[in-house]
Amino acid sequence: MDLIARSQLEDPLVAAREATADMLSNRARNFSLPQPFYNDARLFALDMQEIFEKEWLFAGMTCEIPAKGNFMTLDIGDNPVIVVRGAEGKVHAFHNVCRHRGSRLCVKDKGKVAKLVCGYHQWTYELDGRLLFAGSDMGGDFDLASYGLKPVNVRTAGGFMFINLADEPPAIDDFLVTLEHYLEPYQMEHVKVAAESSIVEQANWKLVVENNRECYHCNGAHPELLNSLQEFDDTDDPRATPAYKALVARKQTDWDFDHVPWQLKRFGKRNRLTRTPLLDGTVSMTLDGQPGCKKLMGRLTNPDMGSLRILHLPNSWNHFMGDHAVVFRVLPLGPQQTVVTTKWLVHKDAVAGVDYDPEQLRRVWDATNDQDRRLAEENQRGINSLAYQPGPYSQTYEFGVIDFIDWYSERMLSNLGHEVPSLHLAQG
Structure with a gap:
């Protein structure tokens, strides 16, 4: 076997x-x-695997990360996640896991940073998840591009932020268009x-x-x-x-x-x-x-x-x-x-x-x-x-x-x- x-x-x-x-x-x-x-x-573990790791989840509000470098964190079971505002106002989401030895990057609920830096060995990531620095001791042939943060699906509408941990998330566009329309009077920005x-x-x-x-x-x-x-x-x-x-x-x-x-x-x-x-x-x-x-x-x-x-x-x-x-x-x-x-x-x-x-x-x-x-x-x-x-x-x-x-x-x-x-x- x-x-x-x-x-x-x-x-x-x-x-x-x-x-x-x-x-x-x-x-x-x-x-x-x-x-x-x-x-x-055991059934709770299935809930996490089949519902919370596959369905779209409400994470937070865009107003919580208003400017470049603002981030918030949350845990989906054993999966820590970062949601961060990057360049040109773009919202990114990543697994809150350093690609070096797996330490959590951001340990606070929210904050503001210039770069995402792992406190363990100072591996440094751009706000869009690209690895910028891993130290000279990794060797001259070390490929930074191969070790960016692992992304999490993220969508925003009407001031809401939704994340999805699946490789192929279910469709959500129709709801997001309607949510944007219904919250237009509130000017969520x-x-x-x-x-x-x-x-x-x-x-x-x-x-x-x-x-x-x-x-x-x-x-x-x-x-x-x-x-x-x-x-x-x-x-x-x-x-x-x-x-x-x-x-x-x-x-x-x-x-x-x-x-x-x-x-x-x-x-x-x-x-x-x-x-x-x-x-x-x-x-x-x-x-x-x-x-x-x-x-x-x-x-x-x-x-x-x-x-x-x-x-x-x-x-x-x-x-x-x-x-x-x-x-x-x-x-x-x-x-x-x-x-x-x-x-x-x-x-x-x-x-x-x-x-x-x-x-x-x-x-x-x-x-x-x-x-x-x-x-x-x-x-x-x-x-x-x-x-x-x-x-x-x-x-x-x-x-x-x-x-x-x-x-x-x-x-x-x-x-x-x-x-x-x-x-x-x-x-x-």
Whole structure:
């Protein structure tokens, strides 16, 4: 038996891949997933390999690296990544791994550099990834051009930066064109991060996303958020009231007058954009529903923009209002551990303490994030029990969760090289 065949037999992920494909192919649709999807280390490794190393991920905002030499770092499982602004404003992304002996190049979350220099042996790279210096001791025939940084796919649109670790990433152009259009009124080249937080939730990343994809729990969990947020964002939602539908029609007329896009747009189950009103009489996700920043974003002249909701699976949801925006990034840390990073954006000329109070700006989502953390962690603790078995989702209140689980199942099966069954064949 050759070495490759023997290593495949010994690799516990080989059996896990087949078991995972079998569970997904035969799962009861509209039910939560079997227990291993939420707590098994082998299945978590597959999530990282087949979802987070192959799908487009939200990395950060272009305003975080505004000038040449500005960089930010993030970790996709065991894969450290650098995103850096190069010459002529171009955004590059690289594996944060020196081509000498593999040390991380950039060890800070963000910063500004003239060149990318490895702190171990001072190998030096241009901002476009070319190796410039490796020391004279490498020998006269050493080919610098053969040892540039390994690139990571990166795309930008509407102020968002997306990365993909795969050699052949899936298409994303249609979504990016629409994202650029919907964020044009915000003039994203003129925003900044006013506040930022990261919290670690002791829960599987899918539970974190599932919790976000429904507001079934909101009445019992989120008093601060419900000072401004509607529980639904679509007039076709069976829970939508006549008063909500009338409010939507009125606001859409206003948004049309201001040339601000609002129509619901879907790109499969992965991406969703829609603008929906906040509660009548409120204009922002603040405790009192009033603007958290006096200086409005972009070209907007009216704070009453509702919330432009943007979903990007597997790791981001976002709210854009007239006065500020809140963007969220989810990154798995382990089978039962996830980091959720939240950033509050305002106009770049807004002055802290004059135009906005950072603590007031973040109060609603700080509270909501902590409430969601507790919910996800309790969900995880229950799922770990021997009593857990998949339970039914509400098709009325939890259709967003159903869509997420369908998307996850389809992408996992496809990336594993298995046929995706017709959804109607696997009803619960």
